Amino acid sequence: EPDAPLDLAEAEEFLGRCYGENPRLGPVEPRLARVRAQVAATGNYTHTPQELAHGAKLAWRNASRCIGRLYWRSLVVLDRRRVRSAAGIHAGAVEHLKIASGLAGEDARPGMIRPVISVFAPATPGRPYPRIWNEQLIRYAGYRAPDGTVTGDPRNVHFTAAMAERGWTGAGGRFDVLPLAIETPADGVRLFPLPAEAVLEVRLRHPEHAWFAELGLRWNAVPAIANMRLTIGGLHYPLAPFSGWYMGTEIGARNFADSDRYDLLPEVARRLGLDTSREATLWRDRALVELNRAVLWSFDQDGIKITDHHTESARFLAHLRAEGRAGRDVPADWTWIVPPMSASATGVFHRYYAEADLRPNFYLDAEARQ
Amino acid sequence: EPDAPLDLAEAEEFLGRCYGENPRLGPVEPRLARVRAQVAATGNYTHTPQELAHGAKLAWRNASRCIGRLYWRSLVVLDRRRVRSAAGIHAGAVEHLKIASGLAGEDARPGMIRPVISVFAPATPGRPYPRIWNEQLIRYAGYRAPDGTVTGDPRNVHFTAAMAERGWTGAGGRFDVLPLAIETPADGVRLFPLPAEAVLEVRLRHPEHAWFAELGLRWNAVPAIANMRLTIGGLHYPLAPFSGWYMGTEIGARNFADSDRYDLLPEVARRLGLDTSREATLWRDRALVELNRAVLWSFDQDGIKITDHHTESARFLAHLRAEGRAGRDVPADWTWIVPPMSASATGVFHRYYAEADLRPNFYLDAEARQ
Numbered sequence: 156e157p158d159a160p161l162d163l164a165e166a167e168e169f170l171g172r173c174y175g176e177n178p179r180l181g182p183v184e185p186r187l188a189r190v191r192a193q194v195a196a197t198g199n200y201t202h203t204p205q206e207l208a209h210g211a212k213l214a215w216r217n218a219s220r221c222i223g224r225l226y227w228r229s230l231v232v233l234d235r236r237r238v239r240s241a242a243g244i245h246a247g248a249v250e251h252l253k254i255a256s257g258l259a260g261e262d263a264r265p266g267m268i269r270p271v272i273s274v275f276a277p278a279t280p281g282r283p284y285p286r287i288w289n290e291q292l293i294r295y296a297g298y299r300a301p302d303g304t305v306t307g308d309p310r311n312v313h314f315t316a317a318m319a320e321r322g323w324t325g326a327g328g329r330f331d332v333l334p335l336a337i338e339t340p341a342d343g344v345r346l347f348p349l350p351a352e353a354v355l356e357v358r359l360r361h362p363e364h365a366w367f368a369e370l371g372l373r374w375n376a377v378p379a380i381a382n383m384r385l386t387i388g389g390l391h392y393p394l395a396p397f398s399g400w401y402m403g404t405e406i407g408a409r410n411f412a413d414s415d416r417y418d419l420l421p422e423v424a425r426r427l428g429l430d431t432s433r434e435a436t437l438w439r440d441r442a443l444v445e446l447n448r449a450v451l452w453s454f455d456q457d458g459i460k461i462t463d464h465h466t467e468s469a470r471f472l473a474h475l476r477a478e479g480r481a482g483r484d485v486p487a488d489w490t491w492i493v494p495p496m497s498a499s500a501t502g503v504f505h506r507y508y509a510e511a512d513l514r515p516n517f518y519l520d521a522e523a524r525q
Numbered sequence: 526e527p528d529a530p531l532d533l534a535e536a537e538e539f540l541g542r543c544y545g546e547n548p549r550l551g552p553v554e555p556r557l558a559r560v561r562a563q564v565a566a567t568g569n570y571t572h573t574p575q576e577l578a579h580g581a582k583l584a585w586r587n588a589s590r591c592i593g594r595l596y597w598r599s600l601v602v603l604d605r606r607r608v609r610s611a612a613g614i615h616a617g618a619v620e621h622l623k624i625a626s627g628l629a630g631e632d633a634r635p636g637m638i639r640p641v642i643s644v645f646a647p648a649t650p651g652r653p654y655p656r657i658w659n660e661q662l663i664r665y666a667g668y669r670a671p672d673g674t675v676t677g678d679p680r681n682v683h684f685t686a687a688m689a690e691r692g693w694t695g696a697g698g699r700f701d702v703l704p705l706a707i708e709t710p711a712d713g714v715r716l717f718p719l720p721a722e723a724v725l726e727v728r729l730r731h732p733e734h735a736w737f738a739e740l741g742l743r744w745n746a747v748p749a750i751a752n753m754r755l756t757i758g759g760l761h762y763p764l765a766p767f768s769g770w771y772m773g774t775e776i777g778a779r780n781f782a783d784s785d786r787y788d789l790l791p792e793v794a795r796r797l798g799l800d801t802s803r804e805a806t807l808w809r810d811r812a813l814v815e816l817n818r819a820v821l822w823s824f825d826q827d828g829i830k831i832t833d834h835h836t837e838s839a840r841f842l843a844h845l846r847a848e849g850r851a852g853r854d855v856p857a858d859w860t861w862i863v864p865p866m867s868a869s870a871t872g873v874f875h876r877y878y879a880e881a882d883l884r885p886n887f888y889l890d891a892e893a894r895q
C-alpha cells in the first residue's frame with residue numbers, strides 16, 4: 156500500500172480538513188491547485204511543515220485504540236524528512252527520546268514527558284525506504300536458555316536472537332535495552348546501541364512493602380512505538396516513531412503481569428503471603444493491584460509523568476465531549492480503550508463507541524509485524 | 526418478529542441439526558416431512574419435548590455473551606408450554622427458582638445451583654402472549670426519595686415505581702425482593718410476591734474484615750433472566766426464564782460497584798482506610814478486589830455454588846477447545862466474555878473470537894427493554 160500510486164482524493168480531503176481546521180493557514184483552494192498540478196506532473200506532492208504537523212496530530216486524533224487522545228493538539232512534531240542515513244536516523248531517535256523524556260529541548264525538565272513524533276522521509280512508490288526493525292525504541296532483551304526458560308522480556312526473544320546473530324552481545328540481564336536495528340537502502344541493517352543517558356528508567360518499589368524493591372524491577376519512562384506507518388493525505392511515512400507517557404496498566408497489568416511477559420503475579424502473590432491454592436482467593440487480582448500501585452508510586456516519587464487508568468478514562472470521556480462540541484465523531488475500539496484491569500470501575504467501560512478507519516492514521520504493516 | 530409468519534427454512538435447519546446431534550432421536554427425514562405437512566396445513570408446528578430440550582441447550586450454546594457455556598449439555602429444561610394463566614406462570618417461576626437453587630427436585634441440596642430454563646407457550650403470530658415484565662425473576666427494589674437519593678438498587682427505580690402505581694408496597698429497604706409482574710391476555714397485569722422460601726440469599730461478610738458484615742449487604746443466589754425471547758427453529762417462546770449460577774464479578778464488580786448501581790467502592794475504601802484523595806492510590810481497585818473476595822467467600826461459606834472469573838475463564842477456553850474438536854465455531858462477543866475486573870489476568874482476554882448470530886438463541890425484544 157505504501158507502493159500504490161498516490162490517491163489524489165485522499166490528498167484533497169486531507170488538505171480540505173487541514174486548512175479548514177487551521178484558518179491561519181489561509182484558503183485551501185490555491186494550495187489544492189498547486190498540489191493537483193504537482194501530482195499531474197510528478198505523481199507525487201510534498202507536505203508543508205504545517206501540513207505535516209497537523210496531519211500527525213490528526214493521525215493521533217484518529218487512533219481508535221488510544222485512550223490518551225485528549226491532548227492531541229499538544230503533539231510535538233519533529234520534522235526529520237531530510238534525514239536518510241542510518242547514523243542520522245539513530246541520532247534522530249536518540250534526540251526523540253531526550254525531548255520526549257524532558258532531557259532536552261525547550262523548558263526541559265527530566266521526567267516531564269511530552270508527546271512527540273519524529274517524522275522521517277515519506278515513501279516513494281516502488282523505491283525501498285529506511286525502517287526501524289524495533290517495535291518500540293526502548294525494549295528489553297529476552298534470552299532463552301537451553302532449558303526453555305527466558306531471562307528478560309519473553310516478547311522480545313525472537314528479536315533478541317536476531318540481534319545476537321548480527322553480532323550484538325547482551326549482558327544477559329532482565330532489563331538490557333536492545334540496540335536499534337536500522338535498515339536503510341544504502342547500508343542494509345545496522346545496529347546502534349541506545350546511549351544510557353537517553354533512556355530514562357524507574358526502579359520499582361512499593362509505598363508499603365519494602366521487599367518489593369528486592370524484586371529488582373525497573374521500566375523505561377517513554378513508550379515509543381517505532382514500527383507503525385503514518386499515512387497523511389495519501390503520503391506514507393514508514394518511519395515515524397511516536398511516544399506519549401505511560402498509563403500505569405501498560406506496565407503493571409500487561410508488561411509485568413501477562414503470563415507470556417514478565418509473569419510476575421505468582422511471585423508478587425507469594426511475597427504478599429497470599430493463599431494461591433485456589434483462584435477464589437483472588438490472589439491474582441490482589442497481586443495485580445499491588446504491582447500497579449508500585450508502578451504508579453515509583454514513577455511519581457521519581458517525578459516522572461505517568462497516569463492511572465481512572466484519570467485517563469475520565470480524560471478520554473472529556474475528549475469525547477470536546478470533540479462532540481466540535482461536531483466530530485471519535486472513532487474508538489472498545490476492546491483497546493477499556494483498561495485491562497478494574498474495567499467496569501472506569502467510565503469508558505459503560506458505553507459504546509463508533510468504529511471507523513479515519514485518515515490520517517497509523518498502520519502496522521505486515522512487514523513490520525515480523 | 527414473533528409476529529412474522531413461520532420461517533420454514535429455519536425450522537428445517539434446526540431439525541437437521543437437532544437430529545444430527547442426537548442419533549437416538551432417529552432419522553430426521555420422516556420428521557421433516559411431518560413438519561412440512563403441518564406447516565403447509567396450519568402455518569405452524571410444535572416441538573417434541575426432545576426438540577424443545579435440545580433447542581434450549583443450543584440457544585445457550587449460541588449465546589455469544591455467555592462465558593458459562595461449557596456446561597450447555599447439563600441445562601435442565603422444564604416444559605411449561607401448557608401453562609397459560611398468571612397463577613400458573615407464578616407457580617412455574619417459583620418452582621424454577623426452587624429447582625435452580627437446589628431447594629426442590631431430584632437430589633436437591635440447598636445451594637447446589639443448577640442451570641435451568643422454564644419454557645412457557647410459544648407465540649402464535651398475531652395473537653397476544655403472556656410475559657413477565659421483570660428483567661430477572663429476583664431483583665431488589667430501588668426507591669427514589671424526594672431529594673433524589675435512592676435506597677436499594679437504582680437500576681430498578683423505574684420498575685419499582687411502576688409496581689407502586691399498581692398497588693405494591695415495598696418495605697423501603699435496600700434489599701426488598703420485587704414482586705413478579707405477570708401479564709396475560711386473559712387477566713392483564715397481575716403482581717405476585719415471591720415467597721421467601723424460594724429466594725435463596727447470602728449475607729455478605731469478608732474473610733478478614735469483621736466490619737464488612739456491618740455493611741448489611743446481601744444478594745440472591747440465582748441470576749434468572751426473565752425478559753429474553755427464546756427462538757428455536759422458527760418458533761418463538763416469549764416467556765422462557767433461564768438461570769445459571771453467578772460469576773462473582775456480576776455481583777462484586779457490577780451490581781455492588783457500578784456507580785449507577787449500589788456504588789459501594791467509596792464506602793468500602795473508607796472502611797478499609799484507603800487514601801481516596803487521588804486516583805493513583807488505586808483505592809477503587811483495592812476496594813473492588815475486597816468486595817469481590819467478600820462475595821466469593823460468603824457464598825462459599827454458605828455452601829452456595831458460585832464461580833470466580835479466573836476459573837470461569839479457564840472453563841470457557843476448555844469449551845472453545847471441546848467445540849473445536851466437535852468441528853463447531855463458538856460465536857463470542859469479546860466485550861461481554863472478558864470479565865469486568867483483572868481482565869488481562871484471564872486467558873479469555875488474550876484472543877479474538879468469531880462473532881455470529883446463530884440460532885437457536887435468546888433475544889431481548891424492544892418491548893422487554895422498557
Ligand code: HEM
Nearest residue numbers: 215218220221222223270271272397398399400401402517
Ligand atoms: C500522551 C499520552 C498517551 C497515553 C496515556 C496513551 C495511551 C495509550 C494506551 C493505553 C494505548 C493502548 C496500548 C496497549 O494496550 O498496547 C494506546 C495505543 C495507541 N496510541 Fe496512545 N497514548 C498516548 C499518546 C499517544 C501519541 C502521542 C500517539 C501518536 C501520536 C498515540 C497513538 C496511539 C496508537 C496508534 C495506539 C495503538 C497502538 C497499536 O495498535 O498497537 N498515543 N495509547
Ligand code: HEM
Nearest residue numbers: 585588590591592593640641642767768769770771772887
Ligand atoms: C451456569 C452458569 C452460568 C454462568 C457462570 C454464566 C455467566 C454469564 C455471564 C458472566 C454473563 C454476562 C452477564 C452480564 O455481564 O450482565 C452471561 C450472559 C448470558 N448468559 Fe450465561 N451463565 C451461566 C448460565 C447460563 C444459562 C443456563 C443460560 C441460558 C440457558 C445463559 C445464557 C446467557 C445469555 C443469553 C447471556 C447474555 C445476557 C444479556 O444479553 O443480557 N447463561 N452469562
